[in-house]
Amino acid sequence: MKKIETSFTQMMKCDLPIIGAPMFLVSNVDMVVAISEAGGVGTFPALNYRPIEAYREALQQMRARTQKPIGVNIIVNKSNTRQTEDLKHALDHGVNLFITSLGNPKQVIIDAHKNGAKVVCDVTNLEHALKVQEMGADGVIAVGAGAGGHAGPVSPLVLIPWLKKELKIPVIAAGGIADGRTMAASLALGASAVSVGTRFIACKEAGVDQSYKDAVVKASPEDIVMTTRISGTPAAVINTPYVQKMGLDLPWYLKLLKNQKFTKKFAVPLIHLLGMKTLETAATGPTWKTVWSAGQSVGLVDEILSCQEIMNKFVREYEEVVRELPPVR
Ligand SMILES: Cc1cc2nc3c(=O)[nH]c(=O)nc-3n(C[C@H](O)[C@H](O)[C@H](O)COP(=O)(O)O)c2cc1C
Incomplete structure (x- = not known):
């Protein structure tokens, strides 16, 4: 070797x-x-x-x-x-x-x-x-x-x-x-x-869905956008029609809850949970809710x-x- x-x-x-x-x-x-x-x-x-x-x-x-x-x-x-x-x-x-x-x-x-x-x-x-x-x-x-x-x-x-x-x-x-x-x-x-x-x-x-692997092969670096919707902090995802529809920022009510001292404790884990669920759905089977995590090096794959x-x-x-x-x- x-x-x-x-x-x-x-x-x-x-x-x-x-x-x-x-x-x-x-x-x-x-x-x-x-x-x-x-x-x-x-x-x-x-x-x-x-x-x-x-x-x-x-x-x-x-x-x-x-x-x-x-x-x-x-x-x-x-x-x-x-x-x-x-x-x-x-x-x-x-x-x-x-x-x-x-x-x-x-x-x-x-x-x-x-x-x-x-x-x-x-x-x-x-x-x-x-x-x-x-x-x-x-x-x-x-x-x-x-x-x-x-x-x-x-x-x-x-x-x-x-x-x-x-x-x-x-x-x-x-x-x-x-x-x-x-x-x-x-x-x-x-x-x-x-x-x-x-x-x-x-x-x-x-073991991820074939459509996720194909999306990585097909995507260009310009298709990668940063979204806060998954965890509250910016994470790189492929800009699918679903990502475009949802927008790249948290909805105003989650942002409000995340930024308040007393609700932050509950809002942050909730944002994580919702984001992880969406990622999991998209990674494991066909869905129209496609949020696929990937970085700019998709352009080299x-x-x-x-x-x-x-x-x-x-x-x-x-x-x-x-x-x-x-x-x-
Ligand atoms: C799909 C995906 C999931 C990731 N999940 C984690 C994770 O659970 N924990 C972690 O520390 N980093 C995670 N990362 C970051 C990677 O460990 C690594 O730092 C990053 O992928 C390197 O950049 P590259 O994708 O351009 O090679 C993830 C990255 C990707 C693409």
Whole structure:
């Protein structure tokens, strides 16, 4: 198997600096196993498996099928009531990498380190990156503009070298990386690895509806819009007729409830619940309510491939791009 060695691959003891990014409703056991077996690190959001028994079973299956490093994404904000249990089961099953998002990762870092696992934290700016470095994180995932999910506002061209310059821990690039060319660019900018989401929606192993995969293949970067309707904070989706009909902002009454001190506590989980339900309906079967989560790298996705084929393609293209860079004479 080919290898690309970086501080990330040394830390994770894997062959390729590629993380299969955790994707709500998309990442599954088959994808995690295939990406890890191909030399990267496959990861998934713990909440993709509900109830908790299904999550434990998923971890068991992954561990039965691969001994390579695997990762779990834990949302570390207060609304996630399962985080302590999710962390414990993951550690019991020898999960090697944790990706934290949306809150304070301190407890995950402490417990993971006691068990020899590593923790990398999603960040979109230097302030947050310095905080998690101070807490003991093993790396940051720099989520730049154009990413799928909750994209950051800063261009990856600036975000990656900015964080690289200011931090002592490895920086992993996320957002807009979908092939060997974008991976080479990210490593040139100073990243130790890339975290790839959108490209893997259009993989054979994903259990999402065929229409979702086809939409990712067909869409152009200009079809991606940011909506607050799913979670209250801007998230990237494909601009389907249903998204256009609903508008990109919360209806006035939900906004009002979200912004009032006394109703906020109930309004935020309600917005999440409604948004997740809509995403789930669109991801799992045909519906006219199509809200499909994806980032701008849809423009670089031309076909549905297996995870192994996607990983091979990354390495092949990376080699070509690096070889063809103009030398200094
Ligand atoms: C469909 C979809 C679902 C996602 N779900 C999650 C999630 O549950 N937790 C999380 O931390 N990030 C999530 N993300 C963000 C990804 O982990 C990753 O940061 C992002 O996809 C990278 O950008 P890219 O899509 O341009 O590759 C999601 C992204 C997509 C496209």
